[in-house]
Amino acid sequence: MIEARALTKRYDEKVAVDDLSFTIRPGVVTGFLGPNGAGKSTTMRMMMGLDRPTSGSVLVNGKPYAQHAAPLNEVGALLEARAVHPGRSARDHLLALALTSGIGRPRVDQVLDMVGLTEVARKRVGEFSLGMGQRLGVAAALLGDPRTLILDEPVNGLDLDGIRWIRALLSRLAGEGRTVFLSSHLMSEMAVTAEHVIVIGKGRLLRDQPMADFIREASVESVRVLSPESARLAEELRRSGATVKGGDRADEALTVGGATSREVGTIAARAGITLWELAPQAGSLEDAYLALTRDSLDYQDADQELAS
Ligand SMILES: Nc1ncnc2c1ncn2[C@@H]1O[C@H](COP(=O)(O)OP(=O)(O)OP(=O)(O)O)[C@@H](O)[C@H]1O
Secondary structure (H helix, E strand, O other), rough: EEEEEEEEEOOOEEEEEEEEEEOOOOOOOEEEOOOOOOOHHHHHHOOOOOOOOOOOEEOOOOOOOOOOOHHHHHHEEEEOOOOOOOOOEEEHHHHHHHHHHHOOHHHHHHHHOOOOHHHOOEEHHHOHHHHHHHHHHHHHHHHOOOOOOEEEEOOOOOOOHHHHHHHEEEEHHHHHHOOEEEEEEEEHHHHHHHOEEEEEEEOOOEEEEEEEHHHHHHHEEEEEEOOHHHHHHHHHHHHOOEEEEEEOOOOOOEEEEOOOOHHHHHHHHHHOOOOOOOEEEEHHHHHHHHHHHHHOOOHHHHHHHHOO
């Protein structure tokens, strides 16, 4: 369990994390979403005691991280800046971590196996691909068999196989009753990985809800209609309160908002209008996420987005 209460971090004039309060529960995978610079890494660093809150607090399994007697058994983390000696083998890297924390050798082989690195355990870490490096980072996080996992962008650098693997691993760990918290700036990825979502923008809390609710709210339905009498159909639909786009040419499809496909079909039938096509369209999750976070982009990022 992770509990943030009015958590705030200021760097001089810049407020990186602004009065965040939330509870991350065990047993489900919780996604932490926000555009670049939203404050995700800063929040996660404060969870791990690597940064001090300016005000407010964050507790992991009931205590500030630093007050745990055996922190590796409480919290495993994969944070952006990884300190791995490139000349060491994966196994030696994990052994060094294990020995300084009183964790036995058998656990090192166990976690190497869990992340699929057994075959390359003796290879120098400096020769690892980005994806293998991510797997090693996850292995290190799992070393203490922690109740809580905090992973900053774990999907970064993984190919499709790697993404599927980490998704399955995280859901298994949550299924064992652990708290699993991971950040990403990709909505589409999070939608299939996390059951609960926390969205922040400019350090502020924007959403804290089950992923299914976020997806339901995001997918505002519209209906695509093609008719040889699109102008007359558009008029009938508008009269019934729907919004209509398109249909300037007779054979151009209409996009109808505020009415279901059944209602559109019924209105057309009553007016004696032929329909060639009637198709409900799901709203895009990515669009809904962008709309939610657009106002909280840094000016610099917003400029970059406009330029791209
Ligand atoms: N040490 C620091 N000194 C000054 N400003 C900082 C420092 N660390 C972070 N910031 C600022 O705080 C804000 C939040 O940064 P943070 O790295 O937490 O965002 P993020 O959501 O993790 O973004 P990204 O997805 O790009 O990693 C940014 O505007 C960043 O420039």
